[in-house]
Amino acid sequence: MLLVVGRIGKPHGIRGEVTVEVRTDEPEARFAPGMVLRTMPGAAPRPVPSDRVPRTMPGAAPAQDAPEQGHAFRVPAELVVESARAHQGRILVAFEGIGDRDVAEALRGTLVAVDSADVAPPEDPEEFHDHQLVGLAVVTPDGDRLGEVARIDHAPASDLLVLRRPEGGTALIPFVKAIVPEVDLAGGRVVVDPPAGLLDL
Numbered sequence: 001m002l003l004v005v006g007r008i009g010k011p012h013g014i015r016g017e018v019t020v021e022v023r024t025d026e027p028e029a030r031f032a033p034g035m036v037l038r039t040m041p042g043a044a045p046r047p048v049p050s051d052r053v054p055r056t057m058p059g060a061a062p063a064q065d066a067p068e069q070g071h072a073f074r075v076p077a078e079l080v081v082e083s084a085r086a087h088q089g090r091i092l093v094a095f096e097g098i099g100d101r102d103v104a105e106a107l108r109g110t111l112v113a114v115d116s117a118d119v120a121p122p123e124d125p126e127e128f129h130d131h132q133l134v135g136l137a138v139v140t141p142d143g144d145r146l147g148e149v150a151r152i153d154h155a156p157a158s159d160l161l162v163l164r165r166p167e168g169g170t171a172l173i174p175f176v177k178a179i180v181p182e183v184d185l186a187g188g189r190v191v192v193d194p195p196a197g198l199l200d201l
Contacts, residue, residue, distance in 0.1 A: 001115070001116040001131060002038055002040070002113040002114070002115060003114050003116050003129075003130065004023050004040065004111050004112070004113045005022070005023055005027075005030040005037070005112060005114055006020040006021060006023050006027075006093075007021040007023065007109065007111050007112075008020055008021075008107045008108055008111075008112065010105070011104035011105050012087070014100075014101045015094070015099055015101075016094055016098040016099040016100055016103065016104045017093065018092070018093055018094075018095075018098075018104050018107060018108075019090050019091070019092060020090075020092070020093050024130070025130070025154055027084075027091055031091060031093055032081065032084070033081055033082060033083055033084070034080065034081065035080070035081045035114075036078050036079075036080050037078065037079050037080075037081065037112040037114060038078055038112065038113045038114065038115070039075050039076065039078065039079060039112060039113075040110065040111035040112075073106040075107060075110050079095040080095060080097075081093060081094075081096075082094040082095055082096045095107075116129075119131075128183060130151070130152040132185060133149050133161065133183070134150070134151055134152070135148060135149060135188075136148060136183075136188055136189055137189040137190070138161070138163050138189070138190050138192050139189050139190070139191055139192070140191070140192065140193065140194075141181070141191055141193050145166070146163060146165070146192060146194075147163045147164045147165045147166055148163070148164050149162070149163065149164075149190060150162045150164040150170060152175070153172070157174075158175060159175040160173065160174060160175060161173040161174075161190065161192075163192075165199075171199045171200075173192055173194065173198065178193075179193060179195070179198075180193075181193055
């Protein structure tokens with residue numbers, strides 16, 4: 001299972017660095033130098049001046065039907081992190097073989113992911129990776145089904161379970177012990193004891 005850890009944004013500078021919208025609570029580990037990140041399928045080829053296409057990258061060869069003014073750069077199946085650094089509340093990442101702003105621009109919007117099999121479980125039994133929670137049934141202490149976990153939002157105050165309701169729509173549940181007293185991975189459920197009105201927000 002592929003776990004999305006970030007979304008590539010706009011280039012930063014002229015040497016190929018890109019901004020990354022982080023979608024993991026462990027950015028230091030996921031974007032460490034040497035980490036191999038899978039790109040999500042479906043990224044459309046984008047025009048890049050022909051003299052700037054990095055021909056050493058797998059999958060980065062220009063399309064045969066590329067227009068004369070440039071080649072269509074196909075996002076490679078994997079990107080290798082060369083360096084990463086924090087900058088004004090964001091993370092800037094350089095990938096091996098991406099040394100030009102135009103090629104970096106062609107990566108914009110690409111989702112990068114890791115294989116869940118390569119992610120070690122947390123040492124603390126009270127901590128969980130996002131992929132362990134997504135898809136779990138959400139029930140009350142009495143066993144009434146409220147929906148299922150659609151995703152995890154990492155907010156400054158606390159992580160939030162995004163609850164997909166059976167009747168449609170979503171609700172945000174702070175992932176704190178007082179409201180989420182039990183996570184039963186083996187049973188495939190999360191027990192939620194919401195205060196009055198929480199699910200109506």
